[in-house]
Amino acid sequence: MKVVKFGGSSLATGAQFQKVLDIITADNDRRVVVVSAPGKRFDGDIKVTDLLKTYADQTIAGAYTDEIMTTILARYQEIAQHFSLEDNKIILQIKQQLVHLNRVHYPSFNHLYAAFMGHGELLNAQLLAAIMQEKGMPASFVSPAELGLTVTGSPRAARLDPESYHAINQYQFDDTSLLIVPGFIAYTNDGYAATFSRGGSDITGAILARGLQADLYENFTDVSAIYSANPKIVSHPQPISKMTYREMRELSYAGFAVFHDEAIIPVIEANIPINVKNTNDPQAPGTMIMPNHEIDSENPVTGIANDNRFAALYLHRYLLNREVGFTLKILQILATYNVSYEHMPSGIDDMTIIFDKAQLTPEIKAHISHDLYAIIAPDELDWLDDYAIIMIVGEGMQQHIGTFSKITSSLAEAGINLPMINQGASQISTMIGVPVDRMNEAVRVIYNAVF
Amino acid sequence: MKVVKFGGSSLATGAQFQKVLDIITADNDRRVVVVSAPGKRFDGDIKVTDLLKTYADQTIAGAYTDEIMTTILARYQEIAQHFSLEDNKIILQIKQQLVHLNRVHYPSFNHLYAAFMGHGELLNAQLLAAIMQEKGMPASFVSPAELGLTVTGSPRAARLDPESYHAINQYQFDDTSLLIVPGFIAYTNDGYAATFSRGGSDITGAILARGLQADLYENFTDVSAIYSANPKIVSHPQPISKMTYREMRELSYAGFAVFHDEAIIPVIEANIPINVKNTNDPQAPGTMIMPNHEIDSENPVTGIANDNRFAALYLHRYLLNREVGFTLKILQILATYNVSYEHMPSGIDDMTIIFDKAQLTPEIKAHISHDLYAIIAPDELDWLDDYAIIMIVGEGMQQHIGTFSKITSSLAEAGINLPMINQGASQISTMIGVPVDRMNEAVRVIYNAVF
Numbered sequence: 001m002k003v004v005k006f007g008g009s010s011l012a013t014g015a016q017f018q019k020v021l022d023i024i025t026a027d028n029d030r031r032v033v034v035v036s037a038p039g040k041r042f043d044g045d046i047k048v049t050d051l052l053k054t055y056a057d058q059t060i061a062g063a064y065t066d067e068i069m070t071t072i073l074a075r076y077q078e079i080a081q082h083f084s085l086e087d088n089k090i091i092l093q094i095k096q097q098l099v100h101l102n103r104v105h106y107p108s109f110n111h112l113y114a115a116f117m118g119h120g121e122l123l124n125a126q127l128l129a130a131i132m133q134e135k136g137m138p139a140s141f142v143s144p145a146e147l148g149l150t151v152t153g154s155p156r157a158a159r160l161d162p163e164s165y166h167a168i169n170q171y172q173f174d175d176t177s178l179l180i181v182p183g184f185i186a187y188t189n190d191g192y193a194a195t196f197s198r199g200g201s202d203i204t205g206a207i208l209a210r211g212l213q214a215d216l217y218e219n220f221t222d223v224s225a226i227y228s229a230n231p232k233i234v235s236h237p238q239p240i241s242k243m244t245y246r247e248m249r250e251l252s253y254a255g256f257a258v259f260h261d262e263a264i265i266p267v268i269e270a271n272i273p274i275n276v277k278n279t280n281d282p283q284a285p286g287t288m289i290m291p292n293h294e295i296d297s298e299n300p301v302t303g304i305a306n307d308n309r310f311a312a313l314y315l316h317r318y319l320l321n322r323e324v325g326f327t328l329k330i331l332q333i334l335a336t337y338n339v340s341y342e343h344m345p346s347g348i349d350d351m352t353i354i355f356d357k358a359q360l361t362p363e364i365k366a367h368i369s370h371d372l373y374a375i376i377a378p379d380e381l382d383w384l385d386d387y388a389i390i391m392i393v394g395e396g397m398q399q400h401i402g403t404f405s406k407i408t409s410s411l412a413e414a415g416i417n418l419p420m421i422n423q424g425a426s427q428i429s430t431m432i433g434v435p436v437d438r439m440n441e442a443v444r445v446i447y448n449a450v451f
Numbered sequence: 452m453k454v455v456k457f458g459g460s461s462l463a464t465g466a467q468f469q470k471v472l473d474i475i476t477a478d479n480d481r482r483v484v485v486v487s488a489p490g491k492r493f494d495g496d497i498k499v500t501d502l503l504k505t506y507a508d509q510t511i512a513g514a515y516t517d518e519i520m521t522t523i524l525a526r527y528q529e530i531a532q533h534f535s536l537e538d539n540k541i542i543l544q545i546k547q548q549l550v551h552l553n554r555v556h557y558p559s560f561n562h563l564y565a566a567f568m569g570h571g572e573l574l575n576a577q578l579l580a581a582i583m584q585e586k587g588m589p590a591s592f593v594s595p596a597e598l599g600l601t602v603t604g605s606p607r608a609a610r611l612d613p614e615s616y617h618a619i620n621q622y623q624f625d626d627t628s629l630l631i632v633p634g635f636i637a638y639t640n641d642g643y644a645a646t647f648s649r650g651g652s653d654i655t656g657a658i659l660a661r662g663l664q665a666d667l668y669e670n671f672t673d674v675s676a677i678y679s680a681n682p683k684i685v686s687h688p689q690p691i692s693k694m695t696y697r698e699m700r701e702l703s704y705a706g707f708a709v710f711h712d713e714a715i716i717p718v719i720e721a722n723i724p725i726n727v728k729n730t731n732d733p734q735a736p737g738t739m740i741m742p743n744h745e746i747d748s749e750n751p752v753t754g755i756a757n758d759n760r761f762a763a764l765y766l767h768r769y770l771l772n773r774e775v776g777f778t779l780k781i782l783q784i785l786a787t788y789n790v791s792y793e794h795m796p797s798g799i800d801d802m803t804i805i806f807d808k809a810q811l812t813p814e815i816k817a818h819i820s821h822d823l824y825a826i827i828a829p830d831e832l833d834w835l836d837d838y839a840i841i842m843i844v845g846e847g848m849q850q851h852i853g854t855f856s857k858i859t860s861s862l863a864e865a866g867i868n869l870p871m872i873n874q875g876a877s878q879i880s881t882m883i884g885v886p887v888d889r890m891n892e893a894v895r896v897i898y899n900a901v902f
Contacts, residue, residue, distance in 0.1 A: 110847030176455060246800075249769065253799045261770060268769065287769035314878075318700065320717065324791050328782050340775050346794045347877020348704045349697075391799075398868070405856065412856035417849070424884060426798020427765075450479075 003032045003214040005205035008039025008047060009222040014082020017131065019403060023220065023282050024178065026310060029124025031173075032212060033139075034183045035128055036206040038075050039121025048075050048120040049184075056116035059102040062108060069098050076127055076368050083131050090130035094123045096405065107192070114155040115193040118185025121201060125182035132178065139178040144186045147171050147179075148294055149207060151186045151194050158186055158194035160207055160266075181208065181411035183329075202263035210266040217267050217274045224284040226256070226276055228303045233440045234447045237327075240303055242293040247302045247393050250429045254391035255307035264289075293395070299401050300396030301450040308388040308436050310342065311357040312420075315372065316380040320349040326376060333371045337364050343431070345422050352420065354433075357385070373375035384419075388439035392446060393429040404430060416442050454483045455669040456634065456656035459490025459498060461730035462575055463526035465533020468582065474671065475629065482624075483663060484590075485656040486579055486633045488571025491525050499526050499571040500635075507567035508555040511560060511838050520549050527578055534582050538792060541581035541768025545574045553607075558643070565606040566644040572652060576633035583629065592631040596621050596638040598630075600658060602645050609637055609645035611658055611717075632659065659718040668718050668725045675735040677707070677727055680755045684891045685898045691754055692736060693744040698753045698844050702881045703843035706758035715740075715797025744846070751847030751854050752901040757894050759839040761793065762808040763871075766823065767831040771800040777827060778802075784822045788815050792881070796873050803871065805838070805884075816845050835870075839890035843897060844880040855881060861900035867893050 024030050037048040055068045080086050101119060106112040113425050125141055132139035144150075148167025151158035173186055179293050183201025188194055196203045204217065209217040214229035225239030243251075245268050252261060267274055268291075327344070329352070334341060343354040363382055372381060397403055404423065407430070411418060421431030434442045457471050473480050488499040506519045531537050552570060557563040576592055576831045583590035595601075599618025602609035634652025639645055653670065660668035676690030677699075694702075696719050718725055719742075728737035743843050771777060778795070781804070785792060794805040816834055823832060848854055855874065858881070862869060871884030885893045 063769040141550035245769070250799045253772070261773065265770070316565045316878075319716070321704070321793070325786075327761075327795070328779070328786075331779050331782070335779075336778075341778075343773070343797045344778070345796055345875060347873070347880060347882070348701045350877040352875055395873055398870075401866060401868050402871075404869065408859045409856035411852040415852060417852050418855065418874065419849075421855075421872050421881075422796055422798070422875075423869065424871030424873075425796040426801040427767075429798060430872075431798070436810070 001031050001214050002029045002216045002218050003034065003205055003209040003212065004030045004218040004220065005034040005201055006036060006279060007221045008036040010015055010220050011036055012041045014079045016279065017082065018359050019279050020045055023279065026062050032179045032181060032208055034181050034201055034208060035121055035125040036183055036201040047073060048053060049117055052116045052120050052325050056113050061114065065102060073306065076123060079127060085134060087133060088128055088130060093126065097123060110155040111192055114195045118193050118195045121182035121184045125180045129180040137178060138176050139180050142179045142181050144181060144204065147181065148336045149186055150189050152188060155194045157197050163210045165442060168208065204259060206264050206266040210270040214272055217272050219274055219276050220279045221276060222278060224278040224281045224286065226287040228451060229443060229447045230306065233443045237447065238451055239293060240287050242288045242290065243302050244292055245289060245394060246428055248289050250391055250393045251303045251305040254305035254389055256305045290401040300400040301392055301394040303393050304441055304443055304446055306388060307390045308439055309357050310387045310389050311355050311360055312384040312387045314355045314380065314384060315378045316350045317376065317378045318349055329375055333368060333375065337367055339364060343422065345420065386436045388434050388436045390432050390442055391429050391433060395428050398427050406449045407446050412440060414445045416445065441445065452482050452663065452665050453480045453491050453667045453669050454485065454656055454660040454663065455481045455671065456485040456652055456666040456728060457487060459487040459673045460673045461671050463490045463492045465530045467730065468530055468533065470730050474730065483630045483632065483659055484501060485632050485652055485889060486572055486576040487634055487652040488575050499523060500568055503567045503571050507564050513885055516553060524549060527574060530578060531858055534581060536585060537579065539581060539736035541578055544577065548574060561606040562643055565646045567644045569644050572635045576631045580631040587712065588629060589627055590631050593632050593687055595632060597654065600637055601640055602637045603639060606643065606645045608648050616662045619659065625868045635851055653711060656717050657717040660723050661721040664725055668723050670725055670727050671730045672809060673730040673731060675727060675732045675737065677738040679902060680894060680898045681757065681803045684894045688898065689902055690725055691738050692755050695743055695846055696740060697879055698846060699740050701844045702754045702756040705756035707756045725840045752843055752845040753850040754844050755894055756842045756898055757839060759890055760808050761838045761840050762806050762811055763835040763838045764804045765831065765833040765835060766829045767801045768827065768829045769800055780826055784819060784826065788818055790815060794873065796871065837887045839885050839887045841883050841885060842880050842895065850876050858897050862893060863897050865896045867896065
């Protein structure tokens with residue numbers, strides 16, 4: 001049995017819906033379908049989830065909401081029309097639910113936002129189920145609550161109630177039926193709507209795949225594969241046919257927008273493979289993400305990711321290394337300002353601390369510098385804002401001695417300096433730091449060296 | 452003005468004393484001479500300091516001590532004889548002081564050991580001064596206390612009283628005189644003898660060089676230079692003519708037995724250059740260790756050091772990196788068992804912790820593993836005992852892009868895997884980890900690639 005999730009671009013128009021219907025029909029194992037809200041139909045279009053946010057804003061402001069509601073409804077009508085269902089009762093139901101949204105009392109603004117924004121998925125799942133029923137398919141809309149999926153925590157950053165897996169596993173699954181489930185939205189035990197963090201349809205799909213013990217979690221999106229490098233940097237990079245969970249995690253850390261990490265924890269815990277596929281090219285094999293795969297000895301590198309969201313702090317003091325507990329002191333200073341670090345490579349009396357740049361305001365940097373001077377008294381303290389990280393990832397890299405030297409010699413030939421190299425902590429990747437203005441060039445040089 | 456220190460092998464025999472006299476005479480700037488105890492005359496010989504330790508042991512045990520005392524005295528007599536001074540009053544003085552040692556009351560065994568063992572240097576300085584006076588040189592023995600050098604702390608691990616620098620600087624220095632000062636031994640304010648940690652003659656010399664504002668600190672030993680790699684591994688490695696303090700520190704961290712780090716802090720703080728020279732080959736320029744030197748663009752690498760005193764612990768847990776504060780938890784576990792770490796390179800969800808192997812008993816490892824499983828719950832936890840570190844050090848390395856790629860490609864050609872590479876934290880070196888059984892081979896490969 002396969003749990004299949006379709007992203008927003010796969011469900012943005014009637015024509016896209018038709019592709020989804022064809023995909024579901026083509027494989028009898030596709031039995032649980034997790035649905036996103038309608039996404040952008042064209043560049044510059046607005047996603048239904050964002051329209052719903054505006055609707056929520058206006059509701060809170062006590063503004064006139066008829067217009068935005070009509071805009072939202074029109075998106076669903078347009079899809080229904082493609083299937084000549086514009087007069088079907090589903091459209092009336094959708095309208096009633098949209099109207100109802102701003103007539104209810106919510107315990108907090110966060111509850112209100114969660115309910116409004118989660119309706120993008122909810123209504124889209126209802127619409128898909130109605131279309132399939134109209135075509136005689138044994139599809140039924142099922143709410144996450146009916147399946148046993150309940151959440152706790154903040155309404156807009158819901159966390160799965162761990163009891164859910166047991167409940168989902170108990171769900172009476174009819175062998176001939178097709179379940180259409182909204183992603184993103186879920187309910188607390190006292191019946192309030194809540195949403196996972198953005199991109200949360202992936203989470204719903206992963207939870208259901210694990211709870212229902214699926215053989216495969218298919219994630220349909222709008223690319224035919226995950227590519228071995230950013231196509232905006234490297235032209236026509238090789239698609240990745242297979243990768244391990246760990247490779248995926250390392251690549252997405254450094255800029256591969258594959259999944260939110262959280263999203264796939266449930267399937268990883270259950271060792272269920274994930275197949276990333278393209279709704280617009282369903283014959284393409286896509287990318288399999290799995291617990292293990294055979295190492296391709298021809299090509300030990302799986303992918304090259306890059307990210308310029310980092311900044312670094314360099315510290316040096318003679319005999320620093322002999323001072324027991326200095327790392328602890330540094331971590332305590334960072335904790336004072338609620339700053340977490342990413343990596344901390346150390347030399348003999350040197351230390352480079354790598355941060356996510358987003359955390360560092362000029363003020364926080366000044367405070368940290370001040371405290372470090374007071375407590376550690378470094379001979380040198382430099383903030384390096386110009387810091388990009390390139391991750392070269394592959395389960396086979398440790399076994400292939402020559403790969404790393406190919407990379408460094410090609411970078412040297414291109415005249416690109418490497419202010420940081422970190423290999424060995426992670427056994428499947430090498431992390432290198434480069435100046436931001438050489439990042440794209442370095443990615444191309446590395447790509448050409450290893451692929 | 453130069454402060455000159457002679458090591459134990461430079462003062463082991465009368466013939467060696469003659470070389471020392473010639474060196475002092477050859478340069479009028481050599482005005483303060485710091486003296487070690489007589490060292491080994493041949494392989495298997497016993498240093499006077501070790502004889503004195505036996506003398507102390509026997510004194511504490513209440514054993515018969517005439518024999519060991521005679522053995523010690525014979526070492527000084529042998530030297531005196533070389534200069535036909537066997538009947539000089541200095542020998543009687545040395546004998547009286549040796550006898551006196553075990554007739555005094557000491558506040559503790561540590562005070563006793565410090566007094567006994569420090570006499571190796573004390574008596575040797577007196578002997579050298581007497582020989583020079585006999586030859587008509589204006590030399591006088593000066594006790595560290597007379598110079599203003601006082602210490603505090605434990606008798607066998609004395610620390611300099613920071614007031615000393617001021618006191619030493621006030622010392623009335625006669626332009627024509629030559630001061631002969633014992634290394635290693637010093638006195639507390641209440642007059643008790645104390646010693647620096649072993650190798651402490653270097654410390655005495657460095658303190659005097661700083662206190663007297665010397666232009667140069669000459670350190671005479673038994674090698675003509677510091678070599679760019681271990682001569683036991685690489686045959687006839689290049690001598691290093693110049694290196695910076697930082698290069699020296701990084702090389703000695705990873706196995707270069709140049710100085711005890713502590714020993715040269717005083718001269719580093721005062722920016723006084725150090726010249727390591729050979730008593731047996733005083734014409735050789737030796738190695739200059741200085742605050743800065745011009746980078747040789749032909750050869751950006753200064754030296755290659757290697758050490759197999761390390762062990763590593765590898766940890767992996769999916770999403771470890773997202774858990775704020777996990778490093779703190781790990782450091783707290785290590786602190787519980789009083790274990791300090793050397794380096795902690797981190798991957799995405801991985802961390803390698805590198806330790807000095809000497810700290811790790813099987814029992815401590817078991818405790819640390821137990822606590823890590825309980826608190827961090829890693830998916831993987833591996834102890835890697837087979838871990839050697841090679842440091843490639845050079846102030847010019849950052850500017851010379853190709854150096855690193857030369858190293859990695861030559862190692863790859865030799866089929867040597869690199870489980871760890873850490874570059875960038877220290878701006879003047881690259882640290883690589885290799886399996887212990889490939890260490891020597893890797894050093895040779897790197898040496899041939901860069902020299």
